[in-house]
Amino acid sequence: MAFYDKLFSAMGLSDWCGTSDDKAPLSLADLAAQAGGAEDAGPVFPIPSFDNLHESCNRVWQSRDVTNGIEDGFLAAKPALKAVLDPITQPLSWVLDGALWLFEATPWFIMVPLLVAISWYASRSRPVTIFVAVAIMLLAVVDHYDVAMQTLSIIFVCTTISVLFGVPIGIAMSKSDRLQKSVVPLLDLLQTLPTFVYLIPLIFLFSVTESKLYGIAIILYAIVPVIRLTDLGIRLVDSDVIEAANAFGMNDRQKLIRVQLPLALPNIMAGINQTIMMSLAMVVIASLVSAPGLGVNVLRGIRNLELGVGIVAGIGIVLLAVILDRVSKAALTRVDKTQVKH
């Protein structure tokens, strides 16, 4: 005799519910009761959960029906989703694999000077450039050069794609309040969801051996700041300057290219900086789903309790993070300075 029996009979639903005649254990509580051998008195006033209600009425679902339902629904939708998403995302795998190959195949004596040169070009700062050179050599001497390059190639691809998609999305959002209102909750969701949570549906959808799996996970996570800050940056452009642009008869395209984007550039760059840092954070977690790089060594450290391996890889990640952050921040301040020279 379950607690909610009276409720259902009071509502006149006893017939609809049918009798709970099946004796097979249906819930964990049933199992426990059987195991205990005695009729479980249960709490005086059990919480009205699916399982508790089910005891009084067969028609009510059990909680495992819900999880099963979701799984079935997902599996049913999978072929259709896959048919659409697979071809669309396939190029991502190619790009990721291609970049990985390129970064690994390029000999170190070309790659290292190239990276140092890029740092110099972006930052125009001697300390930053020297730091980059030293940090890469440090990684190299402890034999982490290869894995660091793998990580870098993934970050490179994912950041580029995030910017290519994020900036136009941000521009569109800045033009339309309606679009902004509908996209912002989605961005909030992407940013607040624990990263493991959206790995789950991705694993179902794609096979773990495909590189686009981790590519998508990283991009979804890292694209958020560049979208937000592009939108914000364009909205913050001085309205007087926009008015002047209008008064001299600029069309929307001219306004965007000559006024809004250049004036929003410091904000957009700040967004790109964050996007890079977030790709790095995610690429480590993505090693769980076969992303190569420094994360794999960290994972090995955890799994096999190889303290040294884990810590060295961890320090490698820190170094990489500092490199990326310094270079992109220096580029940002350089852009900022040309805007307001005093």
Added chain:
Amino acid sequence: MTQPMVSLSGLYKIFGPRDMEVLHHVQNGMGKEELLAQHGHVLGLNNINVDMQAGEITVVMGLSGSGKSTLIRHLNRLIEPTAGEIIVQGEDVMQLSEDGLRHARQEKMSMVFQKFALLPHKTVLKNAGMPLSVRGEDEVTCDREAAKWLNRVGLTGFENHYPAQLSGGMQQRVGIARALTANTPIMLMDEAFSALDPLIRTDMQDLLLELQKELHKTIIFITHDLDEALKLADHLVILKDGFVVQQGEPQHILLNPNDPYIEDFVSDINRARVLRVRSIMTPLVDGKVPEDAHGEVDVNDTLESMIARSGGDTSHAYIVKDGEQTVGTLDMTELVRALVPRVASEAGARQS
């Protein structure tokens, strides 16, 4: 009279979501405060009828919030009117398509802003050349024209500076050069000199008058400063709470203010410096000039210079010349009387 360059008639602007619905209240005489209290709409412009003549400087003056910026932004439709007609060079601005409007903004009207509104990431040269590059002119033309006008406003040597490296006065020179590079017949200037300190401001006013002597543009100049208005205006329009209190020749308004609002405005002014001989002389009736005249003066001399010239002697009289032609006589006693504002003289008369 020739057709005015710009003609506003029956222009109303009400800020708010239901401007059309509350328009008839305003047309039936509801004022700005009432409209805000009863309907929550802000009255920007109230039945504006102003003609602006080609080649003249029309100054629109009024206190803060009187609708000056709103008015000037209607000429190039940066603000859409609630009702009324805006005719520029015989063309109804309200009928223009989007392209037509952009074209008009590029070719007919350029604008100078109170806060300069330069592009901070572009050099002075590129800023000044912006109106031409918007029209799709090639870079060489843009740079050449920009350099020419920068030179004209005294900024040669600063072409490759960024706006933030210049002082306010210099930035506004760039703003003016930009408007001149556009080479439009009409120039809209919204409190263009209000952000500058007094000395620089006088310089800029002189620069504008000098340029105007050469270029004969149709300038619509906004200010809240009466001295500036009187110095620049060929035609003065005084706004209060969105409607025109008085408009006309500035000297005429100064001598015959038709509203206490304007009397307040003009009571603090240095009349000797602003009033000119032509406004207070006695016009010549039958070619007769006084024989005891102390000399000849020009119609455009200020009263201040007359006082200096006469050494303060009120018994003097002068013959007034406009070029070669004798146009009237000036009695120094008349001059002294004109120095006292009408309100004050009436108040004095009441007391005695």
